[in-house]
Amino acid sequence: MKDFIIPGEDTDRGTPAKSGAPVTLVVDGIEVTVPEGTSVMRAASEAGIQVPKLCATDSLEAFGSCRLCVVEIEGRRGTPASCTTPVAAGMVVTTRSEKVQKIRRGVMELYISDHPLDCLTCSANGDCELQDMAGAVGLREVRYGPGETHFEVRSGGDANARYIPKDDSNPYFTYDPAKCIVCNRCVRACEEVQGTFALTIEGRGFDSRVSVGAPNFLESDCVSCGACVQACPTATLQEKSVIEIGTPERSVITTCAYCGVGCSFKAELSGDQLVRMVPWKHGKANRGHSCVKGRFAYGYAMHQDRILSPMIRDRITDPWREVSWEEAMSFAARRMRGLQEQYGKNSIGVITSSRCTNEETYLVQKLTRAVFGNNNTDTCARVCHSPTGYGLGQTFGTSAGTQDFDSVEHTDVVVVIGANPTDGHPVFASRLKKRLRAGAKLIVIDPRRIDLVRSAHVSAAHHLALRPGTNVAVVSAMAHVIVTEGLAAEEYIRERCDWEEYLAYSDFIRDPRHSPEATEMLTGVPAAELRAAARAFATGGNGAIYYGLGVTEHSQGSTTVMGIANLAMLTGNVGRKGVGVNPLRGQNNVQGSCDMGSFPHELPGYRHVKGAEVRAIFEQAWGVEIDPEPGLRIPNMLDAAVMGTFKGLYCQGEDILQSDPDTKHVAAGLAAMECVIVHDLFLNETANYAHVFLPGSSFLEKDGTFTNAERRINRVRRVMAPKNGYEDWEVTQLLANAMGANWRYTHPSQIMAEIALTTPSFAGVTYEVLEEKGSVQWPCNEAHPDGTPLMHVDGFVRGKGRFIVTEYVATDEKTGPRFPLLLTTGRILSQYNVGAQTRRTENVAWHDEDVLEIHPHDAEVRGLKDRDWVRLASRAGETSLRAKVTDRVSPGVVYTTFHHPDTQANVITTDFSDWATNCPEFKVTAVQVSQSNGPSDWQEGYAAHAERARRILPAAE
Amino acid sequence: MSPEKMVMMANQIATFFRSQPGDDQPERIAEHLNDFWAPRMRAQFLAHVRDGGQGCDPLVVRAAAHVRAPVVRAD
CATH class of the missing domain: 3.10.20.740 (Ubiquitin-like (UB roll))
Structure with a gap:
């Protein structure tokens, strides 16, 4: 196996490739x-x-x-x-x-x-x-004598007025105007590639200078994507890491471990020291672009907080004790087996990671199915995209997006619903904005005025600012308009969908109770605006829908996904370039962790455990009997723990205490367990309740694959040796073997071979194929040896597309006199998920605390000013944080992020969940906001507890 | 899991399937529970319905007849 390759070639050909005769x-x-x-x-x-x-x-x-x-x-x-x-x-x-x-x-x-x-x-x-x-060009002399320059600090004894000192305000790169040749590449990169328009050239002739229109880069509109640094031909815009270390001498192509876009990067090294991450121009997801996280925020991998030795403790009130890997594994194995003996085979389970590789995830679910002997496996996709799996599986027959990212270049009308791509999926957002600048129309359905609604050279044709929790009503109203106004693509539907089901759906959706006029009071969306948006989508050419967790994280998440599928089928927008239904996945390997059988009811490849034929495949491969009953989902595990029937958990690369809803309930569940094994880079919040800590390895330290939101299987390549000594798949193998398994994998490619052998959609995937092609999109098998960029081209995977009736049901989470506002949550560009990684980088320069966005009207009646400490309370709990008064949110709606554990926004969120999948209803919580003097008692108590729980005994000499 | 939470989850499922066309809603609710609820959850559910099914949507009670009783396995 080659560890170091550069597929394709990196020659700069000067101008973009064209297609033509x-x-x-x-x-x-x-x-x-x-x-x-x-x-x-x-x-x-x-x-x-x-x-x-x-x-x-x-x-x-x-x-x-x-x-x-x-x-x-x-x-x-x-x-x-x-x-x-x-x-x-x-x-x-x-x-x-x-x-x-x-x-x-x-x-x-x-x-x-x-x-x-x-x-x-x-x-x-x-x-x-x-x-x-x-x-x-053979330049041998410069004949121009001393004269005016931009680079000399002093000229003729006086200060040179043209000299501008270096701007090092950005934590990751510097701008040195003395080196600038005003080639305009940075300005054009900011416009054409990133679409932020933060840079310009001011002045003319000899006075021309690059300008950020602000005192410095950090205070400007710059989003630190690195496109200008990449484009700069000189040292004018230069990574600080290169200034400190020197130029790299070799590179390894790998895949970013942040969001579900899955950008390809060249990790450029000097020896085994990582000098910089440079977006790889042949990467098919990112086409040479990057965002601040993937490009710059990798420092967490070398952070001093990383735990590199295994640790154990008898009780969670004890300090941690560093031990050898052998001792940690035998301690963990003894405890887990002991729990099974005492409380039954089903009393333990696993949570696989959507941040780890496919191979690692596959092994963790194999651990529970083949070694624990039950199906108690779940993944953090439970709390983000499980409704996508269910909804798209029911309607189209596959639990995945239909397009590749290139498809957006052929789109005429884009619907973005419940997603904030410029913050959550920035590289896709740049590609989308490029298409919008070229004339495509945009419809945004979101309670908040996200950046896409109006930013430089981009504005949404329609922004449907709905009340949180009314997605189904809005999507159904759009379908109502399309059907009743005769805009449905009946020919397409007759050919590709179940016609009888369509007729039933059509009867249902025609009912006046679904009309925009009837639902306006409920959704807050003006009927005329909604009608116009529906018409634009149905008649505007290629229509594509991109959605995120604002769709799924509701008690009707699965219903909304079905409603979105209905809209796409109604308008004939599935099965070719430029259209489709595209879930934007939160974490790097959400798609992969779902594909790999992380859910408790299905084996790899989305096949239910009740199927004897499917079980037989794995029973033969693994030499064990597989339980035909579905296992516990994450919320079920926690409920069962509180009831005393679930006792042991192996949690890989996820921080459920911070990321899952209703923190107090999660904490109670974890505290009730007798063996919690946390496998992570850092002592995360969940580890405060753990008995065994197994140090993890970062994406830079292992081989494997990630599968991004477009089903693209990308190689992750080992850039440096694991600081903890083992790649994560090896740690899982150690645990499995300590519990009596006899696994003998020596490289992740062998695990992929087992996946290919057992899972039809991966049948053609091997590391050799990935070396040769760079990446492939599943299904990749005999029928599709090069993979499948577009799904459902000749008809839906399930046969006929299914229209499903989507009745709006109000969530039980309702506002009232005690909790009159609706809280919705989201994320921000510079931080990622629970922030365990990004908080340990210089990205805190942009966002060092979670703040509560509140409308000026709601702030005024509560006597709140910008930056005031406020108390945020729901029926589940309360916390405090600072207010940001802004009209981005509508009156009655407040918004915050969940990146910081000292805010713990999830103390507020409730245990309501999606009817079909138990995906938590993060996006709707009834709250009250009031004045506060500082952190709540809960926050202070939590901080004290976390500090106690993180004590580590000094190593015995 | 608390009985209230279990009943609420079952009722949510029933609410969805009630809206679906056809006359096999109880069967489809049961199919959903059989596919996604772990055996212990189904056992708790069936026991709750046997004990009068307090708080359950009538459709949930009808679905119970089709919910597979978990095989008691020697753990």
């Missing part, structure tokens, strides 16, 4: 054929000839400002810039004539006359395009 031309005597619309510069590069360039890079459209790439073309006058000149049939191009060489040297000489000659001590030394081009 083939055109043949001759460059420096070499014949080359390229698609129509390609630039002469790119055609030359395809022919193996690199035309010198500075302002061009193939991630950006040609700009034509540096004049370094001039060429001569037979029959044309002058020396056109090759980046902005499209190819033509029969063109004869000369890139190295004496004339153009002379021009280039002249251009370079001018550039260098206003650039410091400190190459040897410059942080970009060896990684500088200006330096490379000076060499390439």
Whole structure:
């Protein structure tokens, strides 16, 4: 197995690839054929000839400002810039004539006359395009004498007014105007790639400077995605890590471990020291783009808080004791087996991680099924996308999104519902914004005015600001409009869907009680606006729906997912590019953990444990009998623990105490267990209730695969040795073997081979295939050897698409005199989930505490001002945090994030859940907000408890 | 799990299937419980219904007849 490969090639061809009819031309005597619309510069590069360039890079459209790439073309006058000149049939191009060489040297000489000659001590030394081009054009002297410059601190004894000192306000990169050649690449990257428009060029001519329109980068609109740093040809925008360490000398392609977009990165190293993470331009999910988390926030992997030795304790009130791996495993195995003997086989279980690899997740569910002998396995997808699995399985026949991310480039109308892509899935958001700037229409359905509703050069055609908890009513009203106004795609429905079920659905949805006018009072969405949105979606061309946890985390989460599927089928929007139903997955491997059989009712590949044939496959592979009964889901485990029937838990890479609802109930459940094994990087909140702590390894320290939201299986490659000594799959194997299993995996590729052997949709997946193709989207098998970018192309996987009746049912979580406001929760760009990783990085510069967003009207009647401490209370509990007064939320709605354990927003959330899957209703909690002096008693008590629970005895010498 | 919570969950499931066309709602509710509720939860549910089914939606009570009683296994 090769550990270090760079598939594809990384040559910068200067301008983006085009698709068009083939055109043949001759460059420096070499014949080359390229698609129509390609630039002469790119055609030359395809022919193996690199035309010198500075302002061009193939991630950006040609700009034509540096004049370094001039060429001569037979029959044309002058020396056109090759980046902005499209190819033509029969063109004869000369890139190295004496004339153009002379021009280039002249251009370079001018550039260098206003650039410091400190190459040897410059942080970009060896990684500088200006330096490379000076060499390439043969610049040997700079004849311009002393004069005005932008880089000299003093000129003629006085301070140089043109000199601007370095801006190091951003925690991850610096902006050094002295090194800037004003090529515009950063400004264009911010616009074209990221879509934030934080940068501009101010002034003109010699006065031109890059500007952030703010005192510095940190205080500007910059979202620190790194696109400008990536685009900068000099040391002007440079990673601080490179300044500190030096240039990297090798790289490993791997996959980001943050959100479900699953961006490909080049981990660039110097020895085994990680210098920087650079988005990989051939990554099919991200196409060379990144966000602040994946690009920069990897420092947690080296953080001093990481626990590197196993620890045990008899009681959770004892301090931790560091022990050997052997002792930890035998302690854990003895306890777990003892619990089974005393309380029964079903008294223990596991929680698999949506942050770990497919191979690791597969082993954890195998541990419970093959070693514990029960089906008590669940994953954090329970609390995020379990309704997606159920709803899409029922309607389409597969529990996954229908498209690849590239599909958005062909979309005409986008519906974003219950998702905030610019914060939660930033790289997808950038791709979406690019499409919106090109003219696609946007409909946002969200209680909050998320950034997409209105930001630079993007605005939603319709924002349906519904009351939290009324998704089903809104989605059904849209379907009502489509059906009653005759906009349904009946031909498509007849061909692809169950017609009888459609007729029943059509009768149901036509009823006036579903009309926007009838539901307006309930949902708060003006009927006319809703009608207009429904018409736009049904008639606007390719319609795609992207949704997130604002859909699923409700008591009717599964019903809304079905309603979304109904909308897509009604309008004929499944089965081709540019359309589809696209769940945006929260964590990196939510899709994979679901695929791998983490749910208690189904084996890998979404096959119910009741099926004897399916069980037989695994019984044969594993040599054990498999329990045909469904096991416990996470909330059921906690309920059973409180009742005294569930006693032991192995929890890998998840912090249920902070991430799951109704913290007090979770704590009570954990406290009632007699053996809690936490396998994690850090002593997380759940570990406060643990008896065994097994140190985990970060994504940089292991081999495996992640599956992103588009079903894409991406390789995770080991960049450095595990600091704790073992990759996580090895730790699970140690535990299994300590409990009597005889597993002998020596590499994750063997685990993938077992997955492929047992799971039809993965039958064609091997590490060799992944090396060769870079990545594949499941199903990948004999019928689809290259994987499946688009699902349901020739018909739905289940046969005929099913319309399901979606009756709106109000949640029992209702506002009243005691709790008059509705709390909804979400996340923010710079932080991730419970923050265990991002809080241990410089990302805290952007968000160091959770705040409560409250509408000015609600704030005023409570006498609250911005930044006041406020008490937030529900029937489940209370906490306190600072208020942010903003009209992003509607009156009656408040909003916060759950990234910080000292706020613990989940003390407030209740144990209500989705009817079908028990996915918690995070998004609707009736609350009251009032003035406060500081942290609540609960918070102070919790902090004290957490400190006590984290004591570690000094190691005995 | 507390009886109130169990009853609430069962009633939520019944509420969904009540809205569905056809006349097999009790069977479909039972199928859902058989597929997703662990044996001990189903046993608790069946015992609750046997004891009068306090708080249960009438549809839930009708579904109980189709809920598979867990096989008592020697753990």
